[in-house]
Amino acid sequence: MARIAFERLAHAYPGVAARALKPMDMVWEDGGAYALLGPSGCGKTTLLNIVSGLLRPSEGRVLFDGLDVTGLSTERRNVAQVFQFPVVYDTMTVRENLAFPLRNRGVPAAATRARVEHVAGLLGLAARLDRRARNLGADEKQKVSLGRGLVREGVSAILFDEPLTVIDPHLKWELRSRLKELHRQVPVTMIYVTHDQTEALTFADRVVVMSEGEVVQVGTPEALFEHPAHTFVGHFIGSPGMNLLPCAVEGRRAVLPGGHRIALPRAYPALPGRVELGIRPEFAAVSREGGLPVTLRRVEDLGRRRIAWVELAGVPLAATLPEGAPVPAEPRLALDPARLHIYADGRLAAGEA
Numbered sequence: 001m002a003r004i005a006f007e008r009l010a011h012a013y014p015g016v017a018a019r020a021l022k023p024m025d026m027v028w029e030d031g032g033a034y035a036l037l038g039p040s041g042c043g044k045t046t047l048l049n050i051v052s053g054l055l056r057p058s059e060g061r062v063l064f065d066g067l068d069v070t071g072l073s074t075e076r077r078n079v080a081q082v083f084q085f086p087v088v089y090d091t092m093t094v095r096e097n098l099a100f101p102l103r104n105r106g107v108p109a110a111a112t113r114a115r116v117e118h119v120a121g122l123l124g125l126a127a128r129l130d131r132r133a134r135n136l137g138a139d140e141k142q143k144v145s146l147g148r149g150l151v152r153e154g155v156s157a158i159l160f161d162e163p164l165t166v167i168d169p170h171l172k173w174e175l176r177s178r179l180k181e182l183h184r185q186v187p188v189t190m191i192y193v194t195h196d197q198t199e200a201l202t203f204a205d206r207v208v209v210m211s212e213g214e215v216v217q218v219g220t221p222e223a224l225f226e227h228p229a230h231t232f233v234g235h236f237i238g239s240p241g242m243n244l245l246p247c248a249v250e251g252r253r254a255v256l257p258g259g260h261r262i263a264l265p266r267a268y269p270a271l272p273g274r275v276e277l278g279i280r281p282e283f284a285a286v287s288r289e290g291g292l293p294v295t296l297r298r299v300e301d302l303g304r305r306r307i308a309w310v311e312l313a314g315v316p317l318a319a320t321l322p323e324g325a326p327v328p329a330e331p332r333l334a335l336d337p338a339r340l341h342i343y344a345d346g347r348l349a350a351g352e353a
């Protein structure tokens with residue numbers, strides 16, 4: 001297990017002027033379960049390959065427990081990896097596949113057998129141990145691949161690159177829970193790359209959100225929901241994401257589209273650049289009275305809750321229509337003051353209580 005640190009780490013691919021990763025300092029705590037979340041092309045795989053040693057960063061250093069490993073191979077770093085597509089030997093049995101990483105490192109036969117059976121049990125593969133891998137379906141092959149990543153004890157970290165892509169949707173939930181359970185039993189540092197927020201939020205204790213080669217926030221799923229540090233996080237996490245309204249801020253007041261003034265929970269100094277007010281749909285309620293006048297465009301029934309799509313002076317936003325309430329003829333929008341956030345050029349402005 002290892003605490004992994006980046007020191008002024010950045011990466012540009014040869015012949016490409018723009019950096020795929022912008023300079024960053026970061027720490028991955030020993031034993032943490034991290035998800036690396038972001039849209040396609042934001043740099044997740046680049047970052048993961050730098051941790052594993054498949055890719056050498058063009059700038060900065062990678063430290064494992066304080067030791068500079070920037071120039072070391074994956075093997076020397078003692079990192080296990082699970083990729084998007086199954087990596088299994090078709091002619092071997094499941095048992096032989098799972099035992100392979102242990103045999104390679106000279107683990108005694110009895111210990112190998114016990115460990116293989118334990119991991120197979122965790123992944124629901126116990127009844128398949130003596131089958132040839134080529135006779136397995138795609139889901140089961142990927143389970144074997146996961147097992148090969150998990151079977152070694154004492155690794156510095158286990159890295160997963162979208163490991164559930166080929167897995168049937170109903171099995172994804174089960175495998176995520178099994179991985180989480182495994183992390184509870186053996187708290188090794190795990191980094192799990194995904195572009196799926198549900199996958200990230202259910203697997204991880206800490207979610208690392210990336211956008212355009214930058215880590216924009218590291219936080220618990222709750223922190224990302226309650227206090228998005230960046231408008232990208234507000235919008236990317238949540239369904240629908242956070243509403244963003246252009247505004248002007250004067251001390252403890254915000255002036256919204258249409259010239260509506262609302263009180264803010266904190267006081268702000270003069271803010272530079274583009275200023276926006278962020279509020280999640282969960283904390284913006286549409287009702288018959290109290291609040292800002294809005295135009296109702298449509299109501300979306302999501303089963304457990306209803307989303308009212310409204311416009312405030314022409315600016316669209318999503319709000320909640322409380323359970324059981326009729327759709328109001330003249331809707332008003334109430335924003336929970338405690339849940340308002342102010343952003344300047346995309347970044348959360350601190351304000352003073």
Ligand SMILES: Nc1ncnc2c1ncn2[C@@H]1O[C@H](COP(=O)(O)OP(=O)(O)OP(=O)(O)O)[C@@H](O)[C@H]1O
Pocket residue numbers: 013014016020038039040041042043044045046047195
């Ligand atoms: N070998 C390469 N040479 C040049 N540019 C690359 C190379 N690999 C990735 N890139 C570029 O670097 C950026 C980050 O890519 P990366 O694959 O790390 O993103 P990602 O978040 O993992 O995306 P995805 O989810 O689609 O895999 C992209 O703009 C990509 O086009």
